[in-house]
Amino acid sequence: MTMKFHFEVPGDDFTRAGEASGELKLKLKRLGFSADVVRRMTIAMYEGEINMAIHAGGGVADVEILPDRITAVLTDNGPGIPDIEQAMKEGWSTAPDNIRSLGFGAGMGLPNIKKYTDMLDIKSVVGKGTTLTMTVLAK
Amino acid sequence: MTIADVRDFLEAEVISGEGHLDTEVHNACGSDMMSDVLAFVKDQSVLLTGLINPQVVRTADMMDMVCIVFVRGKKPGDEIIALANERGIVLMNTPYRMFTACGLLYEAGLRGGN
Ligand SMILES: Nc1ncnc2c1ncn2[C@@H]1O[C@H](COP(=O)(O)OP(=O)(O)OP(=O)(O)O)[C@@H](O)[C@H]1O
Ligand SMILES: [Mg+2]
Numbered sequence: 001m002t003m004k005f006h007f008e009v010p011g012d013d014f015t016r017a018g019e020a021s022g023e024l025k026l027k028l029k030r031l032g033f034s035a036d037v038v039r040r041m042t043i044a045m046y047e048g049e050i051n052m053a054i055h056a057g058g059g060v061a062d063v064e065i066l067p068d069r070i071t072a073v074l075t076d077n078g079p080g081i082p083d084i085e086q087a088m089k090e091g092w093s094t095a096p097d098n099i100r101s102l103g104f105g106a107g108m109g110l111p112n113i114k115k116y117t118d119m120l121d122i123k124s125v126v127g128k129g130t131t132l133t134m135t136v137l138a139k
Numbered sequence: 140m141t142i143a144d145v146r147d148f149l150e151a152e153v154i155s156g157e158g159h160l161d162t163e164v165h166n167a168c169g170s171d172m173m174s175d176v177l178a179f180v181k182d183q184s185v186l187l188t189g190l191i192n193p194q195v196v197r198t199a200d201m202m203d204m205v206c207i208v209f210v211r212g213k214k215p216g217d218e219i220i221a222l223a224n225e226r227g228i229v230l231m232n233t234p235y236r237m238f239t240a241c242g243l244l245y246e247a248g249l250r251g252g253n
Binding site: 014015016017018021022025035039042043046047050102103104105106107108109111112115 | 171172173174175177178188190192193194195197198200201202203218226
């Protein structure tokens with residue numbers, strides 16, 4: 001069994017960021033993955049989605065579900081991340097104040113994704129975009 | 140305690156999710172930063188917040204939280220209510236401010252969890 005899903009993450013409507021993660025959550029629950037696996041995968045994907053909406057003007061998410069693992073690839077054509085090591089630090093954020101007033105921009109998203117996933121790969125080219133590949137293993 | 144007890148202790152008005160009022164809750168968390176909720180909260184079932192936007196419901200949903208309390212009498216819009224209904228999350232608002240609302244629930248036996 002392999003299932004694949006493709007989601008568009010809008011860049012102009014912050015209220016819609018998270019729709020893909022919400023849908024994925026329902027699918028994973030329905031497929032019978034454990035609460036822990038569902039939660040870790042969807043939190044990570046949600047953080048990634050929010051990042052694409054806030055920092056990159058939107059993007060796409062491709063999710064592959066296998067019995068023993070779930071992988072999401074989040075791709076955007078945003079400004080890219082100049083220093084990934086710095087971006088991974090807790091508390092580092094370039095989010096503007098209006099994002100903070102929406103409850104985001106604490107610089108916790110990427111470290112959070114790292115914490116909740118079993119594998120994380122970040123590729124980013126300044127001026128071209130960013131691709132996050134994240135996997136959660138289902139034991 | 141149940142979500143109905145939370146409503147009573149906070150003199151809150153239930154906005155949506157009437158059908159889930161007998162759900163048991165043990166832990167709560169108060170925050171206006173969804174980033175922090177996503178990073179630090181574990182196994183909390185009630186979210187108290189002064190923030191009103193759909194991402195509050197999304198965040199609660201991702202964390203498997205079952206009830207959101209808006210403090211200072213804030214009222215969410217239709218979009219937020221529809222999303223909460225879809226995800227089976229109870230929404231209510233309390234006239235109390237954040238500190239007082241958290242204090243009342245703590246006094247009543249809710250804890251911050253681990
Ligand atoms: N897809 C992206 N495109 C461009 N820059 C990004 C992207 N994702 C993250 N960044 C950069 O990395 C920084 C850290 O990201 P991280 O998700 O950890 O924090 P944040 O989004 O600023 O705040 P939070 O996630 O707590 O709401 C961001 O402030 C931004 O500068
Ligand atoms: Mg982020």
